[in-house]
Amino acid sequence: MRMTNRSAVAFTLVELLVVIAIIGLLIGLLLPAAQSAREASRRADCMSRLRQIGLASTNHHDAVGAFPPARLRSRVWDWEEGACDSSQPSWLVRILPYVEQANSARQWSLYGRFEDHLPEVRESSPAIFSCPGRRSSSDAVIPSQRMETKVTYPCGCMGSEVVNLVSGAVGDYAGNHGDYTGGSYGLLTDYWRGGNGTGIIISSRPKCRAGEPAGWLDKVRYKDVVDGGSNTFLAGEMHIPRGRVAQVPENGPMYNGKDLTAFARIGGPSIPLARGPEVDWLPNMGFGSWHPGICPFVLADGSVRTVDNEIDTVALQSLCHRFDGEGLEEDNVTPIWGVY
Amino acid sequence: MNAYSVQLTSRLVAALSFAAIALVAGCGEPRIPTYPVEGSVKFDTGEPVPSGMVEFRPRGEGPIACGKLDQFGRFTLRTFATDDGAVAGKHQVVVVQHLPPQSGPKAPDEHAEHQSVLVAPEFASYATSGLSAAIKPSDENEVSLIVRRMSRP
Numbered sequence: 001m002r003m004t005n006r007s008a009v010a011f012t013l014v015e016l017l018v019v020i021a022i023i024g025l026l027i028g029l030l031l032p033a034a035q036s037a038r039e040a041s042r043r044a045d046c047m048s049r050l051r052q053i054g055l056a057s058t059n060h061h062d063a064v065g066a067f068p069p070a071r072l073r074s075r076v077w078d079w080e081e082g083a084c085d086s087s088q089p090s091w092l093v094r095i096l097p098y099v100e101q102a103n104s105a106r107q108w109s110l111y112g113r114f115e116d117h118l119p120e121v122r123e124s125s126p127a128i129f130s131c132p133g134r135r136s137s138s139d140a141v142i143p144s145q146r147m148e149t150k151v152t153y154p155c156g157c158m159g160s161e162v163v164n165l166v167s168g169a170v171g172d173y174a175g176n177h178g179d180y181t182g183g184s185y186g187l188l189t190d191y192w193r194g195g196n197g198t199g200i201i202i203s204s205r206p207k208c209r210a211g212e213p214a215g216w217l218d219k220v221r222y223k224d225v226v227d228g229g230s231n232t233f234l235a236g237e238m239h240i241p242r243g244r245v246a247q248v249p250e251n252g253p254m255y256n257g258k259d260l261t262a263f264a265r266i267g268g269p270s271i272p273l274a275r276g277p278e279v280d281w282l283p284n285m286g287f288g289s290w291h292p293g294i295c296p297f298v299l300a301d302g303s304v305r306t307v308d309n310e311i312d313t314v315a316l317q318s319l320c321h322r323f324d325g326e327g328l329e330e331d332n333v334t335p336i337w338g339v340y
Numbered sequence: 341m342n343a344y345s346v347q348l349t350s351r352l353v354a355a356l357s358f359a360a361i362a363l364v365a366g367c368g369e370p371r372i373p374t375y376p377v378e379g380s381v382k383f384d385t386g387e388p389v390p391s392g393m394v395e396f397r398p399r400g401e402g403p404i405a406c407g408k409l410d411q412f413g414r415f416t417l418r419t420f421a422t423d424d425g426a427v428a429g430k431h432q433v434v435v436v437q438h439l440p441p442q443s444g445p446k447a448p449d450e451h452a453e454h455q456s457v458l459v460a461p462e463f464a465s466y467a468t469s470g471l472s473a474a475i476k477p478s479d480e481n482e483v484s485l486i487v488r489r490m491s492r493p
Contacts, residue, residue: 151440155390155457157411183461184439185490269466270393270436272404275420281408283393283438310403313395314466 039291042133046172046237046289047296047304049128053173054234054298056098057091057201066219067234067300068094069204070175070264071257072111075194084208085194087114087258091175091201092129101126111206111213114256115166119144122255125169129254131237134172134290139246142253143167149249168253170246170262174238174287175201176297177260179268179317192260194218198321200225200234200300201264222300226323229301233319236297236307238265239274239288250284261285268317275309372402376425377417377475379483381409381435383459388413389487390457392437396473397466402427426475433471435487436464458490 011019060068068091074083089108096105107121114122125140144167148160178198182191191197194205195218207215225232238261244250252262265287267273273295274288289295294306300322307319318324377396381389394415396405405426407415417426437459462468473483 152391155411157390180436180464183437183464185437185458185461186439269397269434270395270406270438270464272395272406281418282406285438313397313404 039133042131043291043294043296043306046131046133046291047306049131050173050235050237050296050298051302051304052099052128053095054300054302054304056095057175057234058300058302059098060095061222063098066221067200069216069218070177070197070201071203071260072206072213072216073192073194073203073257073260075188075196075205077188082205082208084211084213085206085257087256088112088206088213089114089255090257090263092171092263093255096126099126099128108255114168114253114258119167122166122168122253125171129169129171129173131172131289134240135170135245139170141167141169142246142248142251147248163248165248166253166256168255170251171254172237172240173235174261174263174265175199175235176233176320177202177264177266178322179266179320180271181321191266197264198323199264199266200232200322203260203264220322224322225300227318227321227325230299230303231319232300232322233267233297234300234302236265236287237289237291237295239279239282239284239286240277241274241280242277242290244280267313267320269313272313273307273309273311273316371420372427373477374405374419374425374427375475375477375481376423376479377405377407377481377483379407379415379417379473379481379485381413381415381459381485381487384486384488389435389459392435392459394485395434395436396426396431396475397433398427399430399432402429405431425481428475428477431473431475432466432469433473433483433485434464434466434469435459435471435485456489460488460490463487 057067071090072085072088074085076082088111093108094110104121104124108117123141130140142165145165146162147165148162151159151161153159176199178191180191181198182189182196184190184192189196192203194203197203200220202218202220204216204218206213207217222229240251252259254263256262261284266285267287271283271286274282274286277290287295293309295309296304296306298304381394383389389409390411390413392409394407396417403419405417405419407417409415416423418424419426463471471485475481
């Protein structure tokens with residue numbers, strides 16, 4: 001009788017174990033679901049910012065008559081007439097008025113040099129230019145510093161250059177500069193020179209007046225997007241290897257027009273989408289996200305889509321190129337219905 | 341509680357934990373198999389191409405594979421992970437070089453000292469490169485690629 005009484009008021013060890021096992025099982029079931037829900041919300045957040053950037057660029061098109069130029073860059077040698085470009089602000093400054101940043105936009109001079117602006121202007125980083133999950137607000141600015149960067153020359157030899165870095169805000173989104181047509185061979189046909197880009201946000205030649213830029217020449221308008229706005233990227237998340245966030249050269253100051261890869265990227269053969277943050281061996285020129293399996297892009301028609309990281313590089317090239325006559329294949333791109 | 345019910349309960353616990361582990365671990369999607377590939381890129385005059393990238397694109401379905409050239413023109417392909425090679429089958433190949441954009445007042449032939457190691461641009465496009473390779477489903481694949489030098493405009 002005493003035994004029965006005791007068992008009525010107390011747990012046995014086995015009962016306790018069973019309860020713990022069941023609780024453990026429930027937590028085990030819940031954890032991956034919670035993790036993927038957190039990742040899904042981060043992804044949705046990053047994509048909504050991308051959509052704002054896309055809308056801002058199309059608003060710029062409506063107001064100014066063309067998509068913003070990635071930056072000013074001449075297509076002549078640096079000592080020739082027509083080369084008055086240096087470090088004039090990038091396209092992200094030009095769309096500031098359309099992302100509700102009219103106040104900081106007023107403090108910028110579109111044809112002044114980046115380093116001539118006040119530090120608080122250069123370092124102001126609207127939340128819309130960074131992707132949550134990749135960086136905290138402390139990683140949104142690079143301080144001024146004198147630093148050595150490694151350079152690999154075509155001979156395969158390594159060298160280093162000392163750079164005086166001017167502080168500035170850094171971000172996660174890059175305009176679509178096109179593909180690698182023209183290459184980068186130290187010629188006037190290089191893809192990064194004014195008007196040579198095949199994307200939407202391209203380097204444009206400056207209009208020079210008395211040796212200073214006063215306008216820009218190569219204007220990409222909707223009529224130049226021959227493949228159609230729904231077949232051409234406008235901007236996307238740029239690839240930054242883990243541990244290189246807010247580091248030069250992988251993630252430099254995004255308003256400084258001198259360093260193209262800080263605010264515009266390309267895609268195509270030899271420049272695939274990076275398949276995650278661990279990829280540190282690709283040239284620092286392409287797109288890629290830290291979201292598992294996909295990279296979000298905003299297209300020139302303003303829609304946001306995710307692209308499979310393993311997309312064939314020729315398909316990627318046709319999405320980056322605005323007049324190659326190729327469009328979307330639904331296998332590679334997942335439309336996001338109902339989210340936006 | 342008798343011995344039988346203890347045994348039953350512990351079996352239940354074991355089954356539950358097994359189910360939990362199976363659920364949490366999940367079933368990973370099987371990846372398409374890749375086979376190790378090494379190779380070299382040389383100019384038609386015999387010297388190695390000391391910098392650049394190679395990209396292998398399967399003629400059929402499958403992911404692309406990339407490799408970085410070392411100063412001896414050697415590369416090891418990767419698809420999903422370091423040195424895991426490429427999928428089996430016939431591939432189209434491109435050889436691409438990326439020179440860092442240079443600025444500042446320099447002579448037009450700013451890369452003059454590098455001219456002898458530049459690959460002709462047609463090898464950077466699948467439409468014009470004409471390079472191909474066959475990857476066998478074996479542990480050793482060696483690919484030799486021959487390219488031409490860039491002619492100065």
